[in-house]
Amino acid sequence: MSQPWVPFDDRGLAYGDGVFETVLLHDGQPVLWQQHVERLLEGCQRLMIDPPSPAALSATWQAAPTVGWEVLKIIVTRGSGGRGYAIPDVAAPRLMSRRVPFQPDSSAWSQGVSVRICSLRLARQPRLAGIKHLNRLENVLARQEWQATDYREGLLADNHGLVVEATSMNLFWEQNGCIMTPTLDQCGVEGTLRAALIDAQLVTPAQLAIDEVAAVDRLWLANSVQGVWPVNALWTAEGAPLRRWGAPRHDPLQAVAHPLLGYPATS
Structure with missing residues (x-):
């Protein structure tokens, strides 16, 4: 109540x-x-x-x-x-x-979004990893790093240089035909859509260094409210371009994730 x-x-x-x-x-x-x-x-x-x-x-x-x-x-x-x-x-x-x-922002589903890397690094605390506790000061500070509407989200790594999540969404990437998401046993929030995609055996937890994000075949952000946003451009914290991805003809992550949410798959 x-x-x-x-x-x-x-x-x-x-x-x-x-x-x-x-x-x-x-x-x-x-x-x-x-x-x-x-x-x-x-x-x-x-x-x-x-x-x-x-x-x-x-x-x-x-x-x-x-x-x-x-x-x-x-x-x-x-x-x-x-x-x-x-x-x-x-x-x-x-x-x-x-x-x-x-x-929901359906344009982000079909057109993709531009994101930047945040300079803030997440602290590791395994006892709090995965849960959605009320102390989100790291996310608040990270979101203050940009005001421009050119960026829809920021990527966060931990203090060991491993990518963890975006400020309010989980991260997914494809490499060599496999879709992966960061292992969240040290910090970060285990999203409910992420959990459902792991249960569906579409996604596998893995580790990825923040310096290696620009080299992946595809990149997505997703959560159980916004759905799946393909990333079409990645920028550094200083505003320099790192990588652009073209729009895929078929989106395998949206094809599974959006029906779970009641949203349409856009491709």
């Missing part, structure tokens, strides 16, 4: 002590709901927060019937209290949600 305000002592507000999910709704029904629930529960377990009940989570989208696309954001915090970083003796986790209308 949506809460109109957050108390000053809420630990999610004070410390980022919580998790969140951003869920695509189509005609009032959640897309990839099971994957979102599993990731939220995994995040709660890692942070040792008592998770919401299945009924409470389902109530966030089981409202009056709607038509079209929406985005539902769910936030779970540990609740209020505690002394400093110490958690309260008895925590009362707080569940909040909001749903808003949404229109």
